[in-house]
Amino acid sequence: MARPRILVVGAGFAGVACVRRLERRLPPGEADIALVTPYAYQLYLPLLPHVAAGVLTPQSVAISLRRGKHRTKVIPGGAIGVDAKAKICVVRSITGEIVDEPYDYIVLAPGSVTRTFDIPGLKEHGCGMKTLAEAAYIRDHVIAQLDLADASQDESERASRLQFVVVGGGYAGTETAACLQRLTTNAVKRYTSLDPTLIKWHLIDIAPKLMPELGDKLGRSAMECLQRRGIEISLGVSVAEAGPDKVTFTDGRVIPSRTLIWTAGVAASPLVGTLGAETVRGRLAVTAQLTLPGFDGVFALGDAAAVPDLEKGDGAVCPPTAQHAHRQGKKAADNIIASMRGEPLSPYMHKDLGLVVDLGGRDAVSKPLGVELHGISAQAVARGYHVSAMRTNVAKSRVLAAWALNATAGDDFVRIGFLKGRPPPLGELDYVDGDGYLTPQQVREHTASVIARMPEHG
Incomplete structure (x- = not known):
């Protein structure tokens, strides 16, 4: 048989x-x-x-x-x-x-x-964050915007290259905006002619709350942490139209931007x-x-x-x-x-074992077994959970080593060539x-x- x-x-x-x-x-x-x-x-x-954000290599995950x-x-x-x-x-x-x-x-x-919607220009100009190729491309793209803005003498071009829009106030969008904002904040120190105050990150979501799964108190704590770091958060707002150098919000605002990262659901x-x-x-x-x-x-x-x-x-x-x-x-x-x-x-x-949200660096919020944590203690819980959830000891070791190296040596800001070939339209990967x-x-x-x-x- x-x-x-x-x-x-x-x-x-x-x-x-x-x-x-x-x-x-x-x-x-x-x-x-x-x-x-x-x-x-x-x-x-x-x-x-x-x-x-370049904290981990693609092979690590x-x-x-x-x-x-x-x-x-x-x-x-x-x-x-x-x-x-x-x-x-x-x-x-x-x-x-x-x-x-x-x-x-x-x-x-x-x-x-x-999950995408019938928004003009979204598939052509938006970037996803669900695959290794997309993550690697976004890193190259963000660093390239700093390089190009530093080399440009056109103020309007600089403005569009130094503003970044992330759509989606769930875990993926919030953590992506947090980690990349930290990257650009550290990277801009290496450029001679860029004003750090010109770099702006926008995190938007059509929902009335940021990460509602965290609850009101912890969700508000995460939101305030991001706002203190200069991330502009807009709730009850989505994208009306996306273009090559601007993003129009549903509340009528037009943001000069060449970076639209779409994480608004699956x-x-x-x-x-x-x-x-x-x-x-x-x-x-x-x-x-x-x-x-x-x-x-x-x-x-x-x-x-x-x-x-x-x-x-x-x-x-x-x-x-x-x-x-x-x-x-x-x-x-x-x-x-x-x-x-x-x-x-x-x-x-x-x-339910709880929730963890890594906001980059020392910032995090977590709720293990119903206990609300912030800052370093929350970060320790978040990273400890991720390491324990990884299936092989080799993967655990790679991630721990990369985190340790990043904590001691800081970020690196090298592009690896993904900008030469833009990924397929949003969602096709x-x-x-x-x-x-x-x-x-x-x-x-x-x-x-x-x-x-x-x-x-x-």
Whole structure:
């Protein structure tokens, strides 16, 4: 009898946690495990602002999937469709070829993509902050603006190069603005003709509060910390139009700026739409056991799934955070093993460990287990949490060494060449090689042709 095949889609927190749990709890001969991912690393997304600021190298937050001895087969590509009836996942490999991966159990953890809106000029002139390439590009771009402003004799050009706009008052936007503002504040000291007072950072969000998850007191503390550092925060405001050298806000203000960083939310991966299943605000509507109703052998979790939050009740779903994704990955693995062995599945339950926000340098706010902290103590908790959450000792060591070096030697301000080739329009790096996904009908037609070509159907 053939061994069951477990296919995990996505190498984020959820997918990697699921794979590692399966490897630990399943004997080698009980099942085959495969992981579909375009890159053979897990991106530690919470520290991406540190990469953009140059505190960490890209390699520090790209945790290798091949370090150590693992029996999971890594399939280099991205899933673009799932036929749950035929139990086939359609994968576009990194060479562009279409590969059909059969499965007995599939774990859908493809994560999320940048959520954009129909704002004139946004895709052409906005930069995302969800990939290593985007973080590295933003760092080069920001330093280049200082270089070009220093060399320019045109006051209007200088003004547009020295103003920076970050859209999104969540964790990603707030930490990105904080870390990059610290970078420019330190960098401007190295320029002979730049007035530090001309450098302005704008953080805007359509929401009425900055990081509402922190609560009123801690959220206000974070906001005041950023304002003391000179970051202008505007709430209830978004972007009306983006241009090559200016950004127009919805309140009518026009900011001369050549830097627009967009972190205003995420949407579930378009892969979820290929199944034709019920969704909740774009995320797959799954049970508390992480199964997809009506779809045999399909589990979904992380940013792509609306997992019931049994702690809150009243129809609440778990927020798309790394903490939830990691725990759901372990629970999905346990439930797959239970399903294989004919045992009952258990629901996903969680206890919130708290929140951490790194604002760069000595500034931070955190709320571990409900205790509100500020400054150095909060920074120690935030960085301690990130190091403990990293999967390998090599990754932990790289990050700790980089933080120590930065604390003693200070920032560096070297561009590495990403400015020569601007990334694709905003959001396109989230997709598989820039290509779209299949519709449910296209998936069915494709798998039907694959099945028809099989010898037993000849």
